[in-house]
Amino acid sequence: MSSHGLDRAVPNQAAGQLAERTVPVSPGRRTLRRFLRHRLAVTGAIILALLTLGAVFAPIIAPYDPNAINLTKISQPPDRENWLGTDRVGRDIFTRVLYGGRISLSVGFVAVGLYVAIGFVIGALAGYLGGWVDNLLMRFTEIVMCFPTFVLILILVGMLGPNIGNVILVIGLFGWTGVARLVRGQVLQLRELDFVTAARAIGGRRWYVMVRHITPNLVGPLTVAASLGIAGAILTEAGLSFLGLGVTQPTPSWGSILNEARNPATLATQPWLWLAPGAAISLAVLAANFLGDGLRDAFDVKSRAAG
């Protein structure tokens, strides 16, 4: 579940480049496609920004207190006062979805920041040092990849106790494998290029070359991996909280609000309770995936020249 986008998305890049020269297309169609692609990326960025703003300014925007219990309005369908209805203790769903974004999005951003850092260090060391270091680190990466990440995350969060800090830590600890392999591959390519040879020829030390000449070239791929990773991390947090192992009541997160829908009666009679948070998760993940895909095109020098 978690790193889905990351694993699969890579071949698309090559396809995008090749498409331009293999199939004859009218310039109008090509423009339309490029426009649409970047439109999607822009739309993704706007949606993510809106969701983030909604989460940050939740106390100002939200009409109610997220944990305020109102026993006169239990399980009400959406109406003028409660736009998305209320839950079984009369809390306003719209308010809780806004506040839920705080947890879900910050888990996404922080966990991905953590594992991009881990993946970068491991991948860069393996790629740049090569030899037995590379061998050791990559075999270790492959071993970690054998475990179904989501299952390990479930188990560890279960052991450490369900709270937001543990969720972030555990996603960070197991999410880095894709990034490490990506960075290693890039470093292997980069270190053979002339400008790196030149930097070494003028007497640049290993670390100088690594930091000044190789790292800046990794910013593009890392940004892409991070935005696709945010999509994965939001999904993982939602899955955990949905199963009751992430963020728990009364703190709202998109997944934990959905957790209530595991009760068959709620599922059947109060769809407003789970449709809104489910849509919020889908929207956020979709936006992050659009953004990542668009960024990949944008960072891709060859396709930029062609367009």
Added chain:
Amino acid sequence: MNFILRRLVLAVPMLLGITVITFVIINLAPGDPITALINPLEMNVRSADEIERQREALGLNDPIPVRYLLWLKELATGNLGYSLQNKEAVRSMILDRLPASLALTATALTLAIVVGVTLGVYSALHQYSIFDYVLTILTFFGVSVPVFFMALLGMYVFSVRLQWLPVFGMWTPGEPTTFNRDLIKHAILPVTALAIPQIAGFMRYARAATLDALGADHVTTARAKGLRESAVLWRHVFRTALLPLVTIVGLALPHVIGGSFVIETIFSWPGVGLLGYTAIMQRDYPVQLGIALMAAVVVLLANLATDVVYGMVDPRIRYE
């Protein structure tokens, strides 16, 4: 054969690596890790003194590396420990529920490969058509909408509103537990929910790989020498494009297993995923870790198998 042999040899340290990681996690778990290896029923009837002697004999007072080796020895005999909840052997608990999980995941994976690859190839052959656009957008939804939300939507629409499909379990109570209509009806929703993100993944891959192959020089050559288009496609495009699919299936496997935890829990599908979820909620560590270990070994073996198959069908790799 060099390549295949190398992979086989490499699998041994990787298998050990998997056990090391599992052992580290076991030691993170609260409580005494190896008590799980002693049958708890026996433990109750023994005095503290006797247990202490048993601990010494089992090596529980030894340093961690020694304990790891002892644990590994037990593991080699097939002893995965005992459940803290119902004192059953973890291995037999897993084996009992394995068929249900295999039925669910294998069906979902097969469905995903067939549908995903067909749609992806079709999309690539009709690049820039309306169909292609719609499918590309749909794949985004496929990888973005969480499986459990998809499952809830499916349940709400098909089970609650339309009442076409059952909600829980594998069979209606009282029905024979064989391969029958009842089982198929119960399987439709969980299999579909589990397959959708994978369909999207395989579609993306198949589309990109087919486009890639269509532009390859050897395909141009095949066309230039006057080969029929169908021959070009089958012999030159699909063969190159779809070979790496073997590897992609291996990479997708951990995601399918992870997804089956969620799906089995939602639909009360009596498989290993539901067993694992229950064990996590009950803090039954031996069961959890037995499942994690088994899943990792299955993934390792599957990857090994895909590598071997790949080595056999692709001469470029075999003689590398």
